[in-house]
Amino acid sequence: MVRHSLNTLACDEWCRHFSSSSGANTSHNTNQFFYGPTQLIDLKQESTMQSEYTSPEAGGTTWPFFVFLAGAMFCLLSSSACHLFCCHSKHLNIKLLQMDYAGITVMIITSFFPPIYYIFQCSPHWQIVYLTGISILGICTIVTLLSPALSTGKYRSFRALLFVSMGLFGLIPAIHALVVNWGDPHRNVTLAYESIMALSYLIGTLFYVTRVPEKWRPGWFDLAGHSHQIFHVFVIFGALAHYGAARIFLEYRSTLGCNK
Ligand SMILES: [Zn+2]
Numbered sequence: 096m097v098r099h100s101l102n103t104l105a106c107d108e109w110c111r112h113f114s115s116s117s118g119a120n121t122s123h124n125t126n127q128f129f130y131g132p133t134q135l136i137d138l139k140q141e142s143t144m145q146s147e148y149t150s151p152e153a154g155g156t157t158w159p160f161f162v163f164l165a166g167a168m169f170c171l172l173s174s175s176a177c178h179l180f181c182c183h184s185k186h187l188n189i190k191l192l193q194m195d196y197a198g199i200t201v202m203i204i205t206s207f208f209p210p211i212y213y214i215f216q217c218s219p220h221w222q223i224v225y226l227t228g229i230s231i232l233g234i235c236t237i238v239t240l241l242s243p244a245l246s247t248g249k250y251r252s253f254r255a256l257l258f259v260s261m262g263l264f265g266l267i268p269a270i271h272a273l274v275v276n277w278g279d280p281h282r283n284v285t286l287a288y289e290s291i292m293a294l295s296y297l298i299g300t301l302f303y304v305t306r307v308p309e310k311w312r313p314g315w316f317d318l319a320g321h322s323h324q325i326f327h328v329f330v331i332f333g334a335l336a337h338y339g340a341a342r343i344f345l346e347y348r349s350t351l352g353c354n355k
Contacts (some may be wrong), residue, residue, distance in 0.1 A: 111146035115194045124285050125145070125332050127159075131217045139330055145193070149334055155213075155345055155346075155349030155350075156212070156216075156290070156348070156350040157203070158344065159208040159209045159211075159212035159213065160208075160209050160341055160342075160344075160345050162208045162209075163205045163206050163208055163209050163338075163341055164219050164338075165205065166201045166202045166204065166205025166206065167202050167205070167206075167247030167334050167338075168202050169202070169319055170197055170198040170201055170202035170330070171198075171331075171350070172198070173194045173197065173198030174195050174198055174199070174327060176191065176194070177191040177192060177194055177195035177198075178179070178187065178195075189246065189256045192246075193240055193246055196254070197204075197237050197240050197241060199258075199330055200236045200237050200240065200258075200261070201233070202330070202334060203262075203296070204229055204230060204261070205256070205262050206292070206337050206341075207225070207226065207265065207268075208226065209310065209337075209341035209344050209345065210268070210272070210285075210341070210344055211226055212224045212226070212291070212338065212346065213277075213309070213348045214272045214276065214344065215346035215349060216274070216348055217267075219325065221268075221271070225267070225268045229264055229265075231263065232260065232261055233261060233265055233268055235257070236257040236258070236260075236261065239253075239254065239257060240254060240257075249302075251304070252304060255300055255303060255304045258300050258303075259297075259298070259300060260277065262293060262297065262300075264295055273286070279316060281347065282345065284342045284343060285344065288336050288337065288339045288340035288343070289336070289337070289340050290337035291332070291333075292334075292336040292337045292340070293333075294332045295328065295329045295332040295333035296330065296333045298329050299325070299326045299327075299328075299330050299333070302325045302326050302329070303322060303323070303326045304321040305322070306322045307322055308321070308322070309322060
């Protein structure tokens with residue numbers, strides 16, 4: 096029966112591999128690692144897995160994934176609007192820059208939803224604790240960013256500190272998830288994606304705070320290559336890495352579900 100189970104899964108894996116898009120192959124190929132030996136022997140669970148395996152998106156809860164996508168799109172839209180219209184006037188420039196940073200904050204908040212929801216799917220109380228925590232921290236950041244008194248250059252480091260705090264807050268559920276899923280073989284893949292995301296946000300924030308390279312050569316980077324543009328590029332890198340991780344989380348829960 097175990098051999099039959101393995102053969103069926105191998106067939107499903109093969110079929111899905113050739114019917115899926117090339118962009119998702121990386122995560123599909125890791126699916127074979129999602130099933131531990133004890134889960135393969137569990138015949139009751141096998142039937143659940145097979146019934147959900149044909150369509151990963153249809154089998155799992157997708158809303159946390161789309162919350163993140165909506166946040167990322169809002170971020171890119173607000174940034175585009177900001178940089179398109181910021182030459183209008185000084186007053187509008189300040190307002191749009193506030194929206195620019197608020198958009199990035201929204202993306203950071205929403206990026207917590209897929210990993211926390213899927214990792215702690217079997218422990219709803221931890222979902223509530225972590226998602227409420229990051230939402231409150233994010234709302235405080237947005238209020239600060241939109242406050243005229245705190246939008247001046249004097250509070251630049253304070254604003255950067257808020258961004259870093261949100262990133263550091265992510266360490267708590269990340270360490271918790273590592274401890275809980277230490278034996279899970281696909282831990283390394285998601286950890287690599289999320290580490291790239293964290294590193295991207297951190298490097299982007301460093302450029303934002305230090306104002307490199309324009310402070311070294313004032314006037315040289317007024318049109319292209321200044322710190323704010325580099326900051327945005329790293330935010331996009333971070334979002335792409337997180338998208339990769341979110342897809343793995345989504346497929347993981349779609350195929351395995353919560354069996355506790
Ligand atoms: Zn910007």
